[in-house]
Amino acid sequence: MPLKQAITGAEAVAYAMKQINPDVVAAYPITPQTPVVEYFAKYVADGVVDTEMIPVESEHSAMSAVVGAAASGARAFTATASAGLALMHEIVFIAASLRLPIVMAVANRALSGPLNIHCDHSDAMAERDSGWIQLWAENAQEAYDFTVMAYKIAEHKDVRLPVMVNFDGFIISHGVEVVETLDDELVKDFIGKQIKMYPLLDTSNPVTYGSIDMYDYYFEHKRQQVEAMKYVPKVFKEVAEEFAKISGRKYDLIDEYMLDDAEYIMIALGSTAGTIKHTINELRKEGKKVGLLKPWIFRPFPKVEYQRLLNGRKAVVVLDRSASFGAEAPLYQSVKSALYEIAVKPQIGSYVYGLGGRDITPTHIQQAFEDAFKGDLIVDEERYLGLRE
Amino acid sequence: MAELKGWKDLPIGGLVLEPGTAKKYRTGTWRVLRPVFQPENCISCMFCWLYCPDQSIVVELVDGKPKMKGFDYYSCKGCGLCANVCPKNIDPKTKQPVAEEKRAIIMKPETDFVEE
Ligand code: SF4
Numbered sequence: 001m002p003l004k005q006a007i008t009g010a011e012a013v014a015y016a017m018k019q020i021n022p023d024v025v026a027a028y029p030i031t032p033q034t035p036v037v038e039y040f041a042k043y044v045a046d047g048v049v050d051t052e053m054i055p056v057e058s059e060h061s062a063m064s065a066v067v068g069a070a071a072s073g074a075r076a077f078t079a080t081a082s083a084g085l086a087l088m089h090e091i092v093f094i095a096a097s098l099r100l101p102i103v104m105a106v107a108n109r110a111l112s113g114p115l116n117i118h119c120d121h122s123d124a125m126a127e128r129d130s131g132w133i134q135l136w137a138e139n140a141q142e143a144y145d146f147t148v149m150a151y152k153i154a155e156h157k158d159v160r161l162p163v164m165v166n167f168d169g170f171i172i173s174h175g176v177e178v179v180e181t182l183d184d185e186l187v188k189d190f191i192g193k194q195i196k197m198y199p200l201l202d203t204s205n206p207v208t209y210g211s212i213d214m215y216d217y218y219f220e221h222k223r224q225q226v227e228a229m230k231y232v233p234k235v236f237k238e239v240a241e242e243f244a245k246i247s248g249r250k251y252d253l254i255d256e257y258m259l260d261d262a263e264y265i266m267i268a269l270g271s272t273a274g275t276i277k278h279t280i281n282e283l284r285k286e287g288k289k290v291g292l293l294k295p296w297i298f299r300p301f302p303k304v305e306y307q308r309l310l311n312g313r314k315a316v317v318v319l320d321r322s323a324s325f326g327a328e329a330p331l332y333q334s335v336k337s338a339l340y341e342i343a344v345k346p347q348i349g350s351y352v353y354g355l356g357g358r359d360i361t362p363t364h365i366q367q368a369f370e371d372a373f374k375g376d377l378i379v380d381e382e383r384y385l386g387l388r389e
Numbered sequence: 390m391a392e393l394k395g396w397k398d399l400p401i402g403g404l405v406l407e408p409g410t411a412k413k414y415r416t417g418t419w420r421v422l423r424p425v426f427q428p429e430n431c432i433s434c435m436f437c438w439l440y441c442p443d444q445s446i447v448v449e450l451v452d453g454k455p456k457m458k459g460f461d462y463y464s465c466k467g468c469g470l471c472a473n474v475c476p477k478n479i480d481p482k483t484k485q486p487v488a489e490e491k492r493a494i495i496m497k498p499e500t501d502f503v504e505e
C-alpha cells in the first residue's frame with residue numbers, strides 16, 4: 001500500500017535511497033543538502049540498509065569515492081549543493097566521461113559570492129555541460145519519484161550516464177509536504193538487479209579505468225557521450241511508463257500544464273512551477289489562455305518537444321533562476337535556440353528571478369504574463385522579477 | 390602504432406578491456422635524453438631497476454644474482470631517474486657528480502643517436 005507521509009524533500013530523497021539500499025554512499029554535509037545525508041546516516045546506523053557509508057573530508061572526495069565505487073560495480077549515491085557541487089566539478093566530468101551510473105541529489109543553492117545559502121539554480125547550471133542527465137523536481141513528491149527512477153535510467157545499457165536529481169534548496173529540501181511513498185518491495189522490484197558493465201571487481205575480466213586519453217582517442221570518447229545522451233529521452237519515457245504502472249504518477253520529458261489551448265506559455269524549472277500553476281489557475285478564471293511548460297529533464301534538452309509544443313503560440317515567457325553573466329540565461333538560451341527552426345515563432349522574453357532565494361510570488365508571475373499579453377516582450381532584453389531598481 | 394578506431398568501435402568511457410596493453414605503447418618515442426650504460430662502472434646494486442617507472446632496465450641472472458645489462462629503448466622514456474639514483478654517479482665524499490667516464494649511467498641527448 002502506498003503510504004502518505006508528511007516529510008521534507010530531503011527526507012523524501014533519503015527515504016527513496018533507503019528503499020534502493022545502495023552499496024555505497026559517500027557524502028559531505030552542506031546546507032541545504034545536509035538533512036538528506038543525516039536521514040540516510042540514521043538508516044545506516046539503525047541497520048535498515050546495508051550501505052557502506054563513507055564520511056569523506058570534502059565534496060571532491062565524495063565524488064571521487066562514488067566514482068571509485070561505481071567503477072568497481074557498486075550502486076553509488078551522493079548528495080550535495082552549491083559550493084559542494086562546485087568543489088566536485090572536476091570529478092563530476094570524470095563520472096560522466098567514465099560512463100558511471102551514479103545518482104546524485106542536488107538541493108539547489110546559490111553559488112557564492114557574496115555568501116548565500118538559499119535557493120537558486122546556479123550550482124546545477126554550472127554543471128550543465130558536464131555530461132550528467134539533469135532531472136528537475138517541482139516538489140518533494142517529484143524529488144522522491146525521480147530518485148526512485150534515476151538508477152534505471154543511469155544503468156540502462158544504451159545510456160550509462162550519471163543522473164543529477166535537482167530539488168530546490170530549502171523550498172523543497174526543508175519544506176514539509178505530503179509525499180506518497182511506495183512499498184519497499186515495489187521499489188526493490190522496480191529498481192531490479194543492478195546492470196553491471198565492466199566492474200573492476202570482476203577480476204577474471206580485468207579492465208582499466210581512467211587511463212590517459214590523448215588527441216588520438218579523447219575526441220572519439222566525447223562523441224560517444226554525445227551519442228549516449230541521444231538515447232536518454234527514449235529510456236526516460238520507458239522508465240516513466242513503468243513507474244506510472246506502480247505509482248499512478250505519470251512523468252514525461254516535459255510537464256504540460258494547461259498547454260493544449262494556451263496562447264501564452266511560461267517555462268520554468270523547479271518549485272516555482274507550483275506558484276506558476278496557481279497563477280495560471282487564477283488567470284484562467286479571467287479567461288486568459290495561459291499554460292506552463294515545465295521541463296522535468298533539462299539535460300539532455302529535448303529540443304524537438306519544445307518545437308512541437310511552442311510552434312504557433314502567441315508568446316513564450318522563460319523564467320531562469322540563474323544568470324549567465326554576459327550572455328542569455330541558460331534555460332532561455334536553450335529555448336530560444338530551439339525556436340530558431342520552427343515555422344511560426346512566438347514572441348519570446350527572458351525573465352531572471354529568485355537569485356539567492358529571493359521570493360517569487362504570483363504577482364511577479366502575473367507581471368511577466370501581463371507583458372506577454374501586451375505584446376511587450378523583447379527577444380534581446382533580459383528582465384528581472386522581484387529586483388529593486 | 391595500430392590503426393586508429395572510430396568512435397563506434399571503441400569501448401565506452403575510455404576503458405581498456407584487456408590487461409597488459411601498456412606493452413603495446415612505445416613510450417620510447419617520448420625520449421629526449423637517452424640513458425647510456427657503462428657496464429665497467431656498474432656494481433649491480435639494482436637501484437636503477439627498482440626505481441625505473443617503465444621497467445626498462447634489462448636484467449640478467451648471472452650465478453643466481455641479478456646483473457644490470459642495459460636499457461630497453463622501446464619503453465624507456467628518458468626520465469633519467471635511473472641515472473639519478475645510481476650510486477656510481479655521485480662521489481660519496483663530495484656528494485658531487487663524478488666525471489662522466491666513471492659513471493655507470495650517463496644521459497645523452499637523443500639527437501646524438503639520430504643515425505640509428
Ligand atoms: S631513463 Fe627512466 S625510463 Fe629510461 S631506463 Fe632510466 S629510469 Fe627507466
Ligand code: SF4
Nearest residue numbers: 431432434435437475
Ligand atoms: S644503479 Fe647504477 S650501479 Fe646500480 S645496477 Fe644500476 S647502473 Fe649499476
